[in-house]
Amino acid sequence: EPEVTQTPSHQVTQMGQEVILRCVPISNHLYFYWYRQILGQKVEFLVSFYNNEISEKSEIFDDQFSVERPDGSNFTLKIRSTKLEDSAMYFCASSALGAVQETQYFGPGTRLLVL
């Protein structure tokens, strides 16, 4: 069964450093998403991406964040200058279509720890 994969599974970084989280969405999917879950809190939407551009973003997704689809398979989330409060589990998701009925399938997540 096709699945979303994410690398690395864990990332530890120093405050102020740049991190890139990588995702390989399901191959025939067209919509890609990033969510995060701070420990003990809800899963929160960050950004959605379609046709090589951001289609929607939350207020969490400020100028420190960027997304890219560098090739036909990868989808990346970059945090330019990490802050302590960026420590969270980051989930990538993808869906075949963006229609309201389309299910988003999630990857296993990357646990980011900023020291």
Next chain:
Amino acid sequence: DQQVKQNSPSLSVQEGRISILNCDYTNSMFDYFLWYKKYPAEGPTFLISISSIKDKNEDGRFTVFLNKSAKHLSLHIVPSQPGDSAVYFCAARVRNAGNMLTFGGGTRLMVKP
């Protein structure tokens, strides 16, 4: 932001019995609802969904009920199995407002053998 709320942080059920997980929402623009299951160290796994034009959707042991007037939905698992032990999240989307999912805080279900 409490647009989607799961008031029970945990639920314990005996194997074979029914598990009922509840979810309330405040945004009347939500038009589509989903339930996800999450095991530790894994991402959320889609379980079942329901459109606001329906009041019930069933898939095997899982049934989701939607009461729009009460802005309430519930997930029924019958019969419950130990492998169902996980955190269950309800999520909602607004029609014509992009694809953003708004999640509840989750309910940890423990099914005892």
